[in-house]
Amino acid sequence: MKGVLRWILLALIAGLALEFFFLTRIALMATVDPQSTTFQRSEAFRIARDKGQLRWSEQWVPYERISDNLKRAVIASEDGSFTNHDGVDWEALEKAWQKNAKAEEQAAQRAARAGARPQAAARAPARAPRIVGGSTITQQLAKNVLLSGERTLLRKGQEIVLTFELEQMLSKQRILEIYLNSVEWGEGVFGAEAAARHYFRKSASQLTAYEAARLAVMLPRPKYFEKLPNSGYLASRASTIAARMRDAELP
Template sequence: MSKVFRFLGKSALWFFAVTILWVIVYRFIPVPITFLQIQRCFEQKTDGKEMKLEKDWVAFNQISSNLKRAVVASEDQLFMEHMGFDWDAIQKAWVYNAKKKGKKVKGGSTISQQVAKNVFLWSGRSYIRKGFEAYFTFLIEIFWSKKRIMEVYLNVIEMGDGIYGAEAASREYYNKSAIDLSKREAASIAAILPSPLKWSPIKPSSQVKRKIKRIMRFMRILGPIEFE
């Protein structure tokens, strides 16, 4: 029995050492690829489509402040204030999903949680994966700045079929660099993030159009965001 405990103890130490080092390394270097990007490539191949993986890492200051403000307005308005978790949003999502069993699940994830999920984990909704998501969210909030979290988010997030990150999306949809996005263009990209494979920023449905207007209104309310 003592051997089992020693093995478990060593395994836990190795897990913490490796994952903490992994997070620290990604504080300084671009994320080369994510599990979701690999998964989507396999899904495209399975569906008989040509594999498409468009991504182009750009530095934080090469992304329009309009897009940074738009995703905060759309996805996580308390981003600069919380430590990775918006407990009020999580509670509301829990209550909503409990009442709407069998229907589309509503999420309460912050931008930090989305980064943890996209960069370090596989897709899915199991409690085990959620536990790892919370762990990695905690780590990036400790070891990364809000500026770095936003930089990674806007470089790896899925923004269309085979399109990842602000630069690839800007060139795909508007034939321009991410730094040149207007307020409406930024709001349009932010509006499709919940369903980037279903929605389009250049051919928005009535639902997406309403969301764009709402995001632009919140962008005005938020004003400039000072990232640390």
């Protein structure tokens, strides 16, 4: 019994130490620009392992040197209520949960139909259901800066805790500034400045409304769209986001 209690105590101490580490990092982020994120380091390691080279393009620029077009485009595309919520958009999460459940149900139905026709199933492998996130900008920042990319309930719970801590300790403007400087926009391409120069050969401060909208649309699948610059979906969705930008509220 004493051994079990000892292990429980050690687990609690380890958990508290981890939370203290996270709180310290978030407190530092209020004034110190993060040099890298957990996600960036894992991606750099993956690229170096798979391709034998280190590919990392990133250049921090302050909030005022990022085009308002890009700020509005990202908010319009990723988190329309960014300035109003407390870090988590519960309505968006509920909608994402419902969409994911429906997608999984449809995938199961396709698999059942394919099972009844084994020859057709062999010719056309089953498609995995598309997962919708529903995460806010603050949640994405918590995940990218501090956590791993694994999809578990424990990690999601930790993400929400860190999201509330970010909202309490940082201003909305600072959250958006760090997010825009650290988010992935292609393989080894991180942050608004690197993305603007990579795709448009200009500074992030010079992005037009349509250019900003194209970058914003890339965010859920940046490496995919990097390989498909002439995607019809990308152009169409960018036009939709550009039209919404005027309603996006900046912090």
